[in-house]
Amino acid sequence: MRDVYVLGIGITSFTRLEYPLYEIAAYPAKMAMKDAGIETVDHIFVSNMGGARLNNQTGLASAVVDNLSLLPAGAETIENGPASGASAIKAAYMAVASGLHDVVMATGAERMREVNNLDATDFVATLTHPLAEYIYGVTLPSLAGMFTRLYMDKYGITSRHLGMVAVKNHANAMNNFYAHLHQEITLDGILDSPEAMTNNPYVADPLRFFDCCPVSDGGACLILGTADAARRTGKPMIRLAGVGQATDTHCVFERDEPTDLLAVRGAAKKAFDMAGKSPCDVNVAELHDAFTVLEIVESEEVGFFNKGEGHIALEEGYTKLNGKLPINPSGGLKAKGHPVGATGIGQAHEIVLQLRGGAKKRQVENAKVGFTCNFGGFGNNVVCLVFERED
Amino acid sequence: MSKLKIYGYKCKNCGKVHYPHKSLCKNCKHDMFEDFEQVELPTNGKLLTFTNLHTPSGDFDVPILKLGIVELENGNRITGQLNIDEPKIGMSVKGVVKTVRKSDYENYKGIVFSKA
Numbered sequence: 001m002r003d004v005y006v007l008g009i010g011i012t013s014f015t016r017l018e019y020p021l022y023e024i025a026a027y028p029a030k031m032a033m034k035d036a037g038i039e040t041v042d043h044i045f046v047s048n049m050g051g052a053r054l055n056n057q058t059g060l061a062s063a064v065v066d067n068l069s070l071l072p073a074g075a076e077t078i079e080n081g082p083a084s085g086a087s088a089i090k091a092a093y094m095a096v097a098s099g100l101h102d103v104v105m106a107t108g109a110e111r112m113r114e115v116n117n118l119d120a121t122d123f124v125a126t127l128t129h130p131l132a133e134y135i136y137g138v139t140l141p142s143l144a145g146m147f148t149r150l151y152m153d154k155y156g157i158t159s160r161h162l163g164m165v166a167v168k169n170h171a172n173a174m175n176n177f178y179a180h181l182h183q184e185i186t187l188d189g190i191l192d193s194p195e196a197m198t199n200n201p202y203v204a205d206p207l208r209f210f211d212c213c214p215v216s217d218g219g220a221c222l223i224l225g226t227a228d229a230a231r232r233t234g235k236p237m238i239r240l241a242g243v244g245q246a247t248d249t250h251c252v253f254e255r256d257e258p259t260d261l262l263a264v265r266g267a268a269k270k271a272f273d274m275a276g277k278s279p280c281d282v283n284v285a286e287l288h289d290a291f292t293v294l295e296i297v298e299s300e301e302v303g304f305f306n307k308g309e310g311h312i313a314l315e316e317g318y319t320k321l322n323g324k325l326p327i328n329p330s331g332g333l334k335a336k337g338h339p340v341g342a343t344g345i346g347q348a349h350e351i352v353l354q355l356r357g358g359a360k361k362r363q364v365e366n367a368k369v370g371f372t373c374n375f376g377g378f379g380n381n382v383v384c385l386v387f388e389r390e391d
Numbered sequence: 392m393s394k395l396k397i398y399g400y401k402c403k404n405c406g407k408v409h410y411p412h413k414s415l416c417k418n419c420k421h422d423m424f425e426d427f428e429q430v431e432l433p434t435n436g437k438l439l440t441f442t443n444l445h446t447p448s449g450d451f452d453v454p455i456l457k458l459g460i461v462e463l464e465n466g467n468r469i470t471g472q473l474n475i476d477e478p479k480i481g482m483s484v485k486g487v488v489k490t491v492r493k494s495d496y497e498n499y500k501g502i503v504f505s506k507a
Contacts, residue, residue: 117446118446118448118449119449121446121448122448122449122450125448129411131411132410132411132469132470133470135491135492135499135501136458136470136471136472136491136492136501137444137447137448137450137451137456137458137472137491137492138458138470139444139446139447139448141444141446142442142444142456142458145442145443145444146440146441146442146458146459146460147440149440149441149442149480150439150440150480153440153480201445202443202445203444203445203446204442204443204444204445204446205442205443205445206442207442251411251470252460252470253439253460253468253469253470254468258439258440258460
């Protein structure tokens with residue numbers, strides 16, 4: 001297999017975007033081509049989850065490749081729930097590593113705000129088991145709520161720890177122009193003050209409003225290629241060194257130990273093994289904090305901290321921007337936003353920016369190895385990536 | 392009207408009871424796409440976890456939808472709706488099968504748990 005490098009990156013604001021879905025995918029793609037200094041690619045993978053249902057758009061890749069005037073390059077749409085983005089990167093990786101193509105684009109897009117919030121939540125809930133979960137009204141927030149209650153019971157994490165994740169990620173997003181939420185929050189405002197219940201009502205208890213990511217539109221793009229192609233860009237050489245994926249039971253209730261996220265553990269291990277790295281080599285990470293609790297639990301499952309100790313690392317400021325292992329410097333899904341099909345590419349975009357040293361006010365010093373965890377379903381399909389800067 | 396029941400799917404090779412149905416047995420990989428025994432699941436069990444969902448989907452005409460995961464007496468687990476004022480982890484519950492969701496086209500039947 002050939003080594004695979006990042007040639008170019010692009011992103012849109014994660015917010016409400018009044019553009020057709022194919023343009024939300026095309027905008028970061030043209031940015032990434034400009035970044036890489038190229039005018040053509042061999043193949044494109046477009047990640048998207050809800051085009052057919054939310055935007056009345058199927059065959060999205062065909063629309064995007066034509067909009068970008070990249071004909072007759074091959075084009076495919078990748079749908080893998082909220083892990084679609086990292087799955088598209090994985091597909092692009094395989095295409096380059098195998099020798100099939102030299103330069104491959106993974107661009108992701110989602111336009112969820114074309115429908116109202118309840119319909120958007122119901123759309124995401126179609127990820128659940130149709131007969132054993134969905135019919136009861138199970139949504140992703142409700143699964144996260146039930147999971148959080150167990151985690152609190154077993155490991156002693158509290159609403160305060162969840163609030164600390166939200167405060168940290170909102171603060172990080174203040175320095176990210178592309179983030180959905182530019183709103184600094186405090187524990188006082190969301191938990192302690194008399195107004196806290198109004199500011200921060202329950203969504204699926206014990207989870208509250210500020211424990212949940214926003215519903216975002218947005219797009220992001222990564223162009224991958226061979227070492228030769230990467231050298232021609234003149235950019236720092238960022239290698240996609242590890243790609244790991246694992247799955248878990250479709251129904252959350254079928255898991256032997258319901259507080260484990262085995263797919264996260266498995267995907268991270270595969271990615272680290274392939275890269276020849278261990279969790280302690282990582283300088284910066286983007287974890288899938290669709291709910292604040294997930295940042296804590298994923299930080300344990302991927303191996304940064306022991307099981308049940310992620311909240312202690314959080315308390316000690318270990319995961320802050322100036323901490324020993326900054327997590328979600330972009331603001332994470334919590335504050336940067338979560339356009340489901342684009343999220344995994346958005347995470348990789350941040351890591352590449354960090355490894356290049358181009359993250360400005362939110363730059364993590366001396367970042368050489370970066371990690372992403374893109375979490376599909378409620379942990380039933382997870383893709384992890386390890387990126388390394390080669391000097 | 393006969394009492395509605397909820398069923399599990401028993402592998403004819405190793406005897407493992409699945410809920411929901413699997414095409415290949417999780418335990419022995421036996422092909423149970425069609426070759427399985429439908430067995431009645433117990434409706435009593437223990438509440439493992441729960442949530443009060445304050446943002447139910449549009450099909451539910453309630454301000455708060457109570458959901459939980461229950462371990463049934465035979466060891467199978469199941470998601471259901473809760474009709475319990477103050478649920479607690481570990482409490483004993485009993486279930487009845489009735490309409491749990493109404494859409495424009497169909498009434499879906501499922502299990503609703505109350506305090507045992």
